[in-house]
Amino acid sequence: MSGKETKRKVGIKELSPIDVYKLLPRTNCKVCGEENCMAFATKVVNREVPIEKCSPILAKEFEKAYSQLKEMLKPAVKEVVIGVGDRAVKVGGKLVMYRHELTYFNPTAIAIDVTDEMADEEILSRIKRTEQFKFEYIGQTLKLDMMAVRSTSNNPEKFKETVKKVAQNTSLPLILCSLNPSILKAGLEAIPKARPLLYAATTENWQEMAELALAYNCPLTVFAPNNLKTLKSLAKTLIEYGVSDLVLDPGTFPDEGLAETLNNFTMLRRVACKRGDEVLGFPLIGVPMTAWMAKGEAPEEVVKWREACLAGMFIVHFADILIMHNVDGWALLPNVILRQNIYTDPRKPVAVEPGLRVFGNPDENAPVMFTTNFALTYYTVASDIENAKVNAYLLVVDTEGIAVDSAVAGRKLTAEKVAEAIKASGIENKVKHRKLIIPGKAARLSGEIEELSGWQVLVGPRDSSEIPAFLQKKWQNL
């Protein structure tokens, strides 16, 4: 490792807000919206705001400080942009190896392949299915991200035509796949300004691929299956050649060699994030569709299943891009949800919308309960109420996504908040009684809630699984 690499602040934890603060204008001008420069520096270190939100730092006089800050804040894995315009996809940009160390940025981009020997209808249908893949999940639309165009014909004209056709029918960013530089060149001639990802430079073709990447300003994949020394040598060479945006493929072995595949991904991510290796600090691409190489006589469903399993492991273990063949929803849905889960910010508790929820068909005598808006608490309580098949109201109180016991302890759940939530929900017009069942773990707020809301409090169970029994015993005998 060179001296330069070791001098860099390796790992997010080593960068303190003071490091950033020292380079800021330190005028506490509040242009960024923060109270002072120190508060801003803290947010910058946590990657909650980009440094550019400090507009004074962009002035000529701070030019040097700004470039130092950019260097300092540079992610361990470079962020690479594929495509142009609104639908350009950012990949990489990882600051940490493990998500609990901060959070992961830029969810794994999923590309679906087409080839230059597929019939037109098949190409169009695959594009359509990719474009139309949408799943609404906790307020987000989960989608697929790119198309990969592969040359199976090894015929430049054919490839050029196919790339043109694909580009005419979708604005999704493309990955152009062939190990033959003249094929990729033909493809690039069809879309000279689209900035596709080129796949791939190898020990055989790297020089010509580098020229293409430079001429068309494209990111370039480096492919050295199961040989990290070669992969690193190639990356080093291409950087020296002037290609600044690389993507690394250490090879995806779908069965024999799966262990090495995961090891390679882990080692690459570790040298980038923990050892400050800039030569290998690039996004990683996994190719679950190699599962189709071992297809043999197996039914397609089985290969799709296998491909989906590989994708799942890659999403967890460090892949920034995946190329897949199957477009069936049953196989892709669990994977896009897994991707969403792994890429949520672990620093922020996941919360549900506060407000009133209705279960079954409650009448004016129906029980009224409350819980917090911590997502897991909410879903547990909601599922217990549903399973009990009772008609009831559940008031979700905003505790900033904190669970009941912690919220009571941390004053995020107070009698004031409960009283306000009762008023705001309009529940007083829906039921004629004034009896509120509160979580057992919030028992100590009973008196205060009664005082502030005017409702009578019944202390419910400590665990929502006992709600059915509680309602049967306590509510019906009232």
Add this chain to the structure above:
Amino acid sequence: MSKTEKEEQALGLKFNSRLLELLAKLQEVELEDFEMEVGDLELWIQPGAVAAPVAVPQKFAPPLKAKPAKIIEVEFVPPVETYPGKVVEVKLGATKSEGGTRGESIVIGGETTPAFYTFEKPMPHRPVIAIDVFDMKVPLPKAVKTHVKDVMEDPAAWAKLAVEKFGADLLTVHLISVDPLVKNASPKEAVKTVEEVAQAVDVPLIIGGCGDPKKDADVFEAVAETFAGERFLISSVTRDMDVERCAKFIKKYGHVALSFTPMDLNLARELNRILYDFLPKEDIVMDLTTAALGYGLDYAFTNMERARLAALMGDPELAHPMSSGTTNAWAAREAWLEMAPEWEPRELRGPLWEVLTASTLLLAGVDLFMMMHPAAVKTLKDIIGQLLGGSVGNAERIVEWVSMKV
């Protein structure tokens, strides 16, 4: 191994054979509705993600240095770390010579590196899979029920099916019927169920309770005493139970405690500390709670990954093998619900849900999986086998994916 099997293996189809049978069975599935119901999806508030400024593709600037004419050879040094901590090894089940009646005992744990970082050290023990068996008919997802419908009221037959056909390494006997709110079966009846299962199969057993802290302790004590020396995993000991009492009878009768806590490492440490007063570390496995894919798997994953890394960094209170109730994957409605045609068939979507929940936690360091769907069990076993097999991929052949005709 038969000739066909060898050929299949050579073709990379070993993984697939069982699945083929299972898929064939899907044709037989009757169209009855699944009984369990889970709440509607609510909108989760999005954490305020901050958009980094859109990076503008850099304009090509000619390099100052001459372009290299050949590959610059550099070394790659594998980033191997050493860790001060080690996960304890826990033995589940006892053979005749060890004081029990099981055919084989199973050792889990013992890791000195993160899960499957085999470039550092080999995994000391293979992660294992227990299949769930219930002591009474319970609502099950249709995709699962298809495979067990004939044995659902016969725990012994269910056990045999799970071990002999589905390849379970261990079994979890869920004593649901002892629940005062269900059948309120007596500890004696529970012992009888366990007896039947223990007679039917000789794999190590996990004894699951009903969730009532008082009743479970009574049932566990009766089972522990009757099967003294068997090293059953008692699932589970929780903070709301009489921990001291449970730990004492587990120790006295030679079993293993599953220390179960709700997704909080401090609570896990705290419960383990209490157990240490009565039990050696080698008698404790921990369960940090498994949430389903889509319903908090991110919490479960990170919690387990952190626990394992902490253990390797020398935190003794988290240095226990980890168990996961992976069956919880089926709590996700998307695992079993009939959805719009583009997401069907659910007979494949469901078990895949369980596999991805499992494989995610496998990479976080789980040593023991409690699972349900036979295809999910088979797939996870094959994945583990491949990750530990150490077979080398063919680098020359893999290059061909780029121009492969599918």
